[in-house]
Amino acid sequence: MQLTHLQSYVRPTDLPAAIDALRFGGRGTRLMAAGTDLVLSGSDEITGLVDLAGLGLSSVEDRDGTLAIGATTTLTDVMQDVATGTYLDGVVARMLQRVGTPPLRNAATIGGNLVRRQPWSDIIPLFRALDATVTVFDGEHQTMAIGELYEQAAHLTGAILTEIQLPRPPIGTAAAFWKFARSEVDVATLNCAVMLHTDGDRCTAARIYIGATPRLAAAASGAEETLRGAQLTGNAIADAARTAAGEIETGDDLRGDAAYRTRLVGVGVTRCLMEARDRIREVRP
Amino acid sequence: MSDPVDSQGFAVVGHNEPKVDAYALATGKPVFAGDVNHDDALHIAFLASKHAHARIASIDTSRAEALDGVALVLTHENTPATMYTTAGQGYPEPSPYDTRMFNPTVRFVGDRVAAVAAETPEIAHAATKLIDVTYEALPAVLSIDEALAPDAPIIHGEETATGIHDAAHNIVSVVNVDIGDVEAGIADSAVVVDTTCETQYAQHVPIEPHVVQAYLDNDGRLVLLTSTQVPFHVRRIVARVLDLPVHRIRVIKPRVGGGFGAKQEILLENVTGLVTLRTGRRAIAELSRPEEFVSSRTRHPMRVRVRLGAREDGTLRAVDMEVISNTGAYGSHGLTVMSNAGSKTLPLYNRAPDVRYHGRTVYTNLPVGGAYRGYGATQGYFALETAMDELAAKLGMDPVEVRRLNHIRVGETSPIFAAIGEGKPGVEQTVGSCELERCLDIGAEEIGWADKRGMRYRDGPWVHGVGMSIHMQGSGIADVDMGAATIKMNDDGSFNLLIGATDLGTGSDTILGQIAAEVLGVPLAKIVVYSSDTDMTPFDVGAYASSTTYVSGNAVRRAAEEVRAQIVAVASAMLEEDPDGISLDDQHAIGASGERVSLEEIALRSLYGTDQQQIGATASFVGDESPPPFLASFAEVAVDVETGQVRVLDYVAVADCGVAINPHAAEGQVEGAIANGIGYALTEEMLFSSHGRVRNPTLFDYKIPAAPDLPRIRAILVDSYEPTGPMGAKSVAEIGINAPIPTIANAIYDAVGVRLKNSPFTAERVLAALDAAT
Amino acid sequence: MSTTITLTINGIEQPVAVELGESLLEVLRREGFTSVKHGCDTGDCGACAVLLDGDAIDSCMILAVAADGRAITTVEGLETDGRLHPLQEAMIDAGAVQCGFCTPGTVMSGIDLLSRNADPTEDDVKAALAGNLCRCTGYVKQVDAVLAAARVMKGGPDVGSG
Ligand SMILES: Cc1cc2nc3c(=O)[nH]c(=O)nc-3n(C[C@H](O)[C@H](O)[C@H](O)COP(=O)(O)OP(=O)(O)OC[C@H]3O[C@@H](n4cnc5c(N)ncnc54)[C@H](O)[C@@H]3O)c2cc1C
Ligand code: FES
Numbered sequence A: 001m002q003l004t005h006l007q008s009y010v011r012p013t014d015l016p017a018a019i020d021a022l023r024f025g026g027r028g029t030r031l032m033a034a035g036t037d038l039v040l041s042g043s044d045e046i047t048g049l050v051d052l053a054g055l056g057l058s059s060v061e062d063r064d065g066t067l068a069i070g071a072t073t074t075l076t077d078v079m080q081d082v083a084t085g086t087y088l089d090g091v092v093a094r095m096l097q098r099v100g101t102p103p104l105r106n107a108a109t110i111g112g113n114l115v116r117r118q119p120w121s122d123i124i125p126l127f128r129a130l131d132a133t134v135t136v137f138d139g140e141h142q143t144m145a146i147g148e149l150y151e152q153a154a155h156l157t158g159a160i161l162t163e164i165q166l167p168r169p170p171i172g173t174a175a176a177f178w179k180f181a182r183s184e185v186d187v188a189t190l191n192c193a194v195m196l197h198t199d200g201d202r203c204t205a206a207r208i209y210i211g212a213t214p215r216l217a218a219a220a221s222g223a224e225e226t227l228r229g230a231q232l233t234g235n236a237i238a239d240a241a242r243t244a245a246g247e248i249e250t251g252d253d254l255r256g257d258a259a260y261r262t263r264l265v266g267v268g269v270t271r272c273l274m275e276a277r278d279r280i281r282e283v284r285p
Numbered sequence B: 001m002s003d004p005v006d007s008q009g010f011a012v013v014g015h016n017e018p019k020v021d022a023y024a025l026a027t028g029k030p031v032f033a034g035d036v037n038h039d040d041a042l043h044i045a046f047l048a049s050k051h052a053h054a055r056i057a058s059i060d061t062s063r064a065e066a067l068d069g070v071a072l073v074l075t076h077e078n079t080p081a082t083m084y085t086t087a088g089q090g091y092p093e094p095s096p097y098d099t100r101m102f103n104p105t106v107r108f109v110g111d112r113v114a115a116v117a118a119e120t121p122e123i124a125h126a127a128t129k130l131i132d133v134t135y136e137a138l139p140a141v142l143s144i145d146e147a148l149a150p151d152a153p154i155i156h157g158e159e160t161a162t163g164i165h166d167a168a169h170n171i172v173s174v175v176n177v178d179i180g181d182v183e184a185g186i187a188d189s190a191v192v193v194d195t196t197c198e199t200q201y202a203q204h205v206p207i208e209p210h211v212v213q214a215y216l217d218n219d220g221r222l223v224l225l226t227s228t229q230v231p232f233h234v235r236r237i238v239a240r241v242l243d244l245p246v247h248r249i250r251v252i253k254p255r256v257g258g259g260f261g262a263k264q265e266i267l268l269e270n271v272t273g274l275v276t277l278r279t280g281r282r283a284i285a286e287l288s289r290p291e292e293f294v295s296s297r298t299r300h301p302m303r304v305r306v307r308l309g310a311r312e313d314g315t316l317r318a319v320d321m322e323v324i325s326n327t328g329a330y331g332s333h334g335l336t337v338m339s340n341a342g343s344k345t346l347p348l349y350n351r352a353p354d355v356r357y358h359g360r361t362v363y364t365n366l367p368v369g370g371a372y373r374g375y376g377a378t379q380g381y382f383a384l385e386t387a388m389d390e391l392a393a394k395l396g397m398d399p400v401e402v403r404r405l406n407h408i409r410v411g412e413t414s415p416i417f418a419a420i421g422e423g424k425p426g427v428e429q430t431v432g433s434c435e436l437e438r439c440l441d442i443g444a445e446e447i448g449w450a451d452k453r454g455m456r457y458r459d460g461p462w463v464h465g466v467g468m469s470i471h472m473q474g475s476g477i478a479d480v481d482m483g484a485a486t487i488k489m490n491d492d493g494s495f496n497l498l499i500g501a502t503d504l505g506t507g508s509d510t511i512l513g514q515i516a517a518e519v520l521g522v523p524l525a526k527i528v529v530y531s532s533d534t535d536m537t538p539f540d541v542g543a544y545a546s547s548t549t550y551v552s553g554n555a556v557r558r559a560a561e562e563v564r565a566q567i568v569a570v571a572s573a574m575l576e577e578d579p580d581g582i583s584l585d586d587q588h589a590i591g592a593s594g595e596r597v598s599l600e601e602i603a604l605r606s607l608y609g610t611d612q613q614q615i616g617a618t619a620s621f622v623g624d625e626s627p628p629p630f631l632a633s634f635a636e637v638a639v640d641v642e643t644g645q646v647r648v649l650d651y652v653a654v655a656d657c658g659v660a661i662n663p664h665a666a667e668g669q670v671e672g673a674i675a676n677g678i679g680y681a682l683t684e685e686m687l688f689s690s691h692g693r694v695r696n697p698t699l700f701d702y703k704i705p706a707a708p709d710l711p712r713i714r715a716i717l718v719d720s721y722e723p724t725g726p727m728g729a730k731s732v733a734e735i736g737i738n739a740p741i742p743t744i745a746n747a748i749y750d751a752v753g754v755r756l757k758n759s760p761f762t763a764e765r766v767l768a769a770l771d772a773a774t
Numbered sequence C: 001m002s003t004t005i006t007l008t009i010n011g012i013e014q015p016v017a018v019e020l021g022e023s024l025l026e027v028l029r030r031e032g033f034t035s036v037k038h039g040c041d042t043g044d045c046g047a048c049a050v051l052l053d054g055d056a057i058d059s060c061m062i063l064a065v066a067a068d069g070r071a072i073t074t075v076e077g078l079e080t081d082g083r084l085h086p087l088q089e090a091m092i093d094a095g096a097v098q099c100g101f102c103t104p105g106t107v108m109s110g111i112d113l114l115s116r117n118a119d120p121t122e123d124d125v126k127a128a129l130a131g132n133l134c135r136c137t138g139y140v141k142q143v144d145a146v147l148a149a150a151r152v153m154k155g156g157p158d159v160g161s162g
């Protein structure tokens, strides 16, 4: 048996009921989306589960250019949605294609991934680079920058993530995601996500996030800074990559040691910036 | 696709008959050992050592026994002290008797300390945590170098162990073979290379982990339903360890979910059997995936040094191979795997008059080595074929040409065949079939060798290269492996084929059925194949050493021929024709006159009519040689010079396996072995903490290739005919796995000019090698 | 804690007694659906894959209670009118079944793919089978089988029955 101490399971059909169930469930009660991580954890601490599947939070919607994703949407449903395919050249779909395996993506939810905050999450760095906002419900709805989920350690205790919004990109925006893993079906040794805003050939702003580091989805702020106002030349990109490699703290584990990961930071930033630049040039020859 | 051997005129052999068990497997029938559900079964869980080396000072199982639902706790204190080897080899096993069911000294992290049998798996696991063990930690040996160090801790100091070459120095076994004078040969060579390669700890990863059910039949005999490659060895060894007569045990092998050597080992059967004997109840033991990684068996890591001396024209003058094999905590297959690193590699290059093979196997406090597809040859070929590539580079010659100049050919022999055997001297033999030349031609053509070699085509950061290597293996252990088959005829002219040979997914039931069908002139559907059950089927050593097609296949052919003779005799009486003119075809006996009588009529007559008899026969076969299959392997890789990542873009493996009894099955063996070898070359590696604990015992952290990791592996079978084989066949199952490591290493060299000598070639290692080269 | 849930397994709606903490894999095997294999328990091997409301998922990764009220298809439920699913036939014909331990799960992922993409490329098939580890075949003949099944299914139900 996977969760040997589980005593209660409920599948409420509205948000207030879900919050009530969570609050009254006591210490061992958890919210559950697909449950893939919860089941894997095999944790003895889990005594109650509040299944979010009945809340109707599975949908993908193009809201006037903003991509709105319900928290319990499976990764497959996000990936295969038409709106995802058109949003920023399909960068989200390309990233999701590299997450886990099809049977995993058919079950696992986008919200579960964001809340579980595995250090190697592929979704978190890209959504941070894309400047996502998230809506949570803890009795009332509240929308905030995605970074707030990660900047305060336990922000989501007692609250339900209901939706993620990826804002409408202004003209001259492109994004790219790069994942390095030991094999095609492995979590990242390192990943990198970039969003570039340009005006003509000049970069007006860049957002660069690196994942699979000791600090979950670390921002390469120095590198972002070097790009502000710069022409996106090979030199500028190399500069940014060097800066990122210098500023991002990397760690050792069985997928790679810190020094190797630092090399990968440079490679990932370079490749993402080049890809994003090329995508901008493609639309405006 | 055309069947390659129609030229031989076979009706069933050489055709892609669907596997006889494919329907049951594709529809998910309960055909595996773990598929039989029994509410009343006891479940077994193991307590594993957290120490790499420690003496168990005391063990208290009372809290575990008190737990509700616990039926039995087994430890070294209440189980037989009989010394044995877990290696499922022929009797007497060439592996040392250096283990007990439960040892009072634990010798690696994961070594078995105790087992609990309980009403549910959850209770059994919970109870393992209630066993109180006090360990007296001993110094641990965690590498080959530490094992051989002057004052190394002794791993097997127990007096009861036998068959260890030099326990005081952690040396399990030694093989020294000197042919001619290798130093003089090297001195006399125009060009010399000296290369040392090291292979890693890797695991077989059958998708079905080890699983056994034990129960008592109505006569109180112990029945073991087990996922094994060696049912008869299981019966013999379990009988000895549990002190039961062999006839009180029945071993049934159902479908097996892959073995690759891991299941040539007696790991769970004795414990499960003992639980059943003590409790009278059905018992089930199934390894979890982490247990499968850590506590079952692994590939022996080896350090192999090869020195080659060649004349200016590229012919070999001297070959020297020095092997140190790490068998881990117990000596399972320790001698024979190490021997095979030489015996299955060195005969390939028989031009050199001076040849030396020196091998040693050492103990360490790490997981236990065992049989693993390739069986030492894999490790030996890494160094040998890397050295051949270096030799080509030094000579300024095409690597393919250097192989062509030096490889063994039909009608030739090598002194190594006789010099190195498996626990005893080998057997002299002359190669009767070898199509390596054509394998090389086809492989070079298919990969585009002439156009791609040395071109270093570049696509962004990816630089392409091509590499190759050649290989041989054997077909069974000559003079050792015996297989037998029984065939009996039924009323409707169908036959039962009863074989001890152990189909573990390879398709051997099917190809053995095809051989019988061919001889008896019936379609495969008329052969009902049953393997293997020690009560029902004749003896067979089991599925290992690439023996089944050749050894068991020859036994089937013989049995079928005897049955055919009996059928012909009856037909002769019925047709009133001379038996010599009668042939079997199309389910009929056909006389010289063209008169026919159906097999059904023959069966009915012999079962119910005149001269009543059961038409049937049992025949055995032991190879007096072990004809090698051959393989030429070519790959194109791309190396990302910024990250070090290697991708295999194309893989061509051209095999000479004699006549392929079932081409799909033979290709499938090559494809699967190459895939496993690519994993072994690129990602698969058991990683250890500084205390000897495996850090990545899950499929999440230990990466075997998934579909998108691999190119479309192109297995090509060349026309060939082995005169001593059944219908011209020889083996094919193991050889492929030897190829990817050296082939990919050589391709990386072609691409980026660095030689990788430690497998696997992870991105981090490749990048480090690139850094070191600049 | 045990409870009774309702599962529609291979088209048959039935009450099933489960423990709250049990995975769907454990329950299906106990109920006799032995095609659902146990290979890792960590969502890595795919041997336990089944269709949940038509989508292939790893049954070791979700709780049985979470499947309450939903429809499950296992390989046992693929035969219609005594005929195998075209993908099962193709697996047998292509020689893609070696030990066969991975086969049921692989068939599930293949069916999931074919339900979304009737005309997959070789790379599409490889991507679709990424979660079904096979140690025997090197995937070559499995990929061929999925492509062959796609052709048969496009050609209408009668193609490939001969
Ligand atoms: C084999 C395997 C491979 C993987 N590979 C990758 C990979 O390559 N890249 C990658 O990024 N990820 C990968 N993952 C992680 C995977 O994406 C997560 O398991 C998945 O996203 C979790 O989703 P879930 O719906 O199952 O979460 P659950 O297990 O249901 O929940 C996870 C956690 O989030 C909480 N939670 C869930 N939903 C909400 C919500 N709406 N509001 C508040 N709290 C919530 C739960 O309480 C729980 O603590 C892999 C996982 C596995 C098992
Ligand atoms: S058992 Fe579920 S993925 Fe392996």
Ligand code: FES
Pocket: B207, B257, B258, B505, C096, C097, C098, C099, C100, C101, C102, C103, C133, C134, C135, C136, C137
């Ligand atoms: S056929 Fe054996 S694991 Fe796939």
